[in-house]
Amino acid sequence: MDNVISFLETENQAQKEVSYYYGINQSIAALSAIRIGGIADLIISPTSEAALVRLLQFISKLRVRYRIVGNFSNLLFSDKGFRGALIRTELLASLSGDGTTVLASAGVSLSRLCKYARAHSITGFEELFGIPGSVGGAVYMNAGAFETKVSDLLESACILDTNTFSKRTLTPRELSFATRDSLLQHRSDLILLSAKFVGKEGRSDLIEQKMRDVILRRRKTQPLELPSLGSIFRRPVGSYAGRLIEEAGLKGARVGGAAISQKHAGFIVNLENATAADVLELIRLTRVRVKEVFGIDLVCEIEYISEA
Numbered sequence: 416m417d418n419v420i421s422f423l424e425t426e427n428q429a430q431k432e433v434s435y436y437y438g439i440n441q442s443i444a445a446l447s448a449i450r451i452g453g454i455a456d457l458i459i460s461p462t463s464e465a466a467l468v469r470l471l472q473f474i475s476k477l478r479v480r481y482r483i484v485g486n487f488s489n490l491l492f493s494d495k496g497f498r499g500a501l502i503r504t505e506l507l508a509s510l511s512g513d514g515t516t517v518l519a520s521a522g523v524s525l526s527r528l529c530k531y532a533r534a535h536s537i538t539g540f541e542e543l544f545g546i547p548g549s550v551g552g553a554v555y556m557n558a559g560a561f562e563t564k565v566s567d568l569l570e571s572a573c574i575l576d577t578n579t580f581s582k583r584t585l586t587p588r589e590l591s592f593a594t595r596d597s598l599l600q601h602r603s604d605l606i607l608l609s610a611k612f613v614g615k616e617g618r619s620d621l622i623e624q625k626m627r628d629v630i631l632r633r634r635k636t637q638p639l640e641l642p643s644l645g646s647i648f649r650r651p652v653g654s655y656a657g658r659l660i661e662e663a664g665l666k667g668a669r670v671g672g673a674a675i676s677q678k679h680a681g682f683i684v685n686l687e688n689a690t691a692a693d694v695l696e697l698i699r700l701t702r703v704r705v706k707e708v709f710g711i712d713l714v715c716e717i718e719y720i721s722e723a
């Protein structure tokens with residue numbers, strides 16, 4: 416990691432437009448939505464798109480292991496941490512619009528995007544309000560809630576191809592969106608830099624009302640008072656993972672500090688000092704039980720990131 420750290424120091428001294436915040440031996444748990452994860456060798460937040468591209472060029476040349484991270488809301492990190500560099504997009508936060516079009520950098524939170532749309536009387540985004548992800552993570556996952564998913568609103572995405580370090584604009588068709596799936600999940604060499612969304616002209620009072628309803632529905636049905644990663648499993652065809660888990664009698668089931676939520680059986684919550692090992696074991700037990708009772712294989716929606 417020493418050469419990456421010297422690179423960051425040199426860049427920070429040399430150029431004002433290209434700079435980085437970074438931390439050595441940082442706790443992942445402190446950042447993760449489920450408050451789990453060991454120590455990462457290095458966590459870097461580039462302050463601009465240009466800084467991200469320069470960092471990726473440097474890191475790729477050295478073949479340093481890295482992972483792009485948005486808001487840590489769909490990732491379960493190992494208790495042993497992460498050997499390599501986690502590159503956060505949090506400071507890539509520019510947001511602008513033209514008519515009903517909104518252009519957002521990778522690190523913009525979905526909630527900020529929704530509030531921007533509300534402020535400009537653009538409708539269509541309301542049901543995404545409250546999903547705790549960034550634009551990059553949301554396009555990667557084709558995140559969605561109720562009747563809306565990211566792919567319904569996306570017009571195009573600006574992608575960095577880390578093989579050639581060229582930028583490309585991809586259409587929704589080229590991004591191969593499917594349920595909680597996109598091309599980005601199958602091409603770790605592609606990094607989303609920004610995305611262009613389009614909604615429809617709306618009335619801000621109605622948009623406001625809908626966003627409020629969405630948040631109330633979330634609070635009523637989801638254990639938002641406890642750390643979690645949202646739904647652990649993908650929705651199986653013709654059913655809901657939460658319903659199957661509940662009907663298999665697993666609500667409240669506990670391994671160490673992790674438990675199947677009493678409020679929403681699709682969520683695993685961190686009750687107290689849960690470890691990644693606890694969560695993984697609970698996932699394993701749940702899959703075995705649901706398979707026994709219903710003959711259905713639950714597939715994880717969250718991603719586990721190993722130490723090395």
Ligand SMILES: Cc1cc2nc3c(=O)[nH]c(=O)nc-3n(C[C@H](O)[C@H](O)[C@H](O)COP(=O)(O)OP(=O)(O)OC[C@H]3O[C@@H](n4cnc5c(N)ncnc54)[C@H](O)[C@@H]3O)c2cc1C
Pocket residue numbers: 448482483484485486487488489490504521545546547548549550551552553554555556557558559560599605606607608639643644645646718
């Ligand atoms: C309480 C709670 C409720 C939730 N509710 C919902 C919901 O209603 N609907 C839903 O769909 N999800 C939900 N989620 C899950 C999660 O918020 C989404 O999957 C979200 O899209 C993840 O975004 P993120 O920025 O946190 O991504 P991260 O968890 O940081 O990363 C997820 C993946 O995206 C990749 N990635 C991130 N940024 C980029 C980029 N710029 N370029 C390329 N790859 C990138 C990462 O490498 C990683 O593989 C919920 C989670 C929680 C904790």
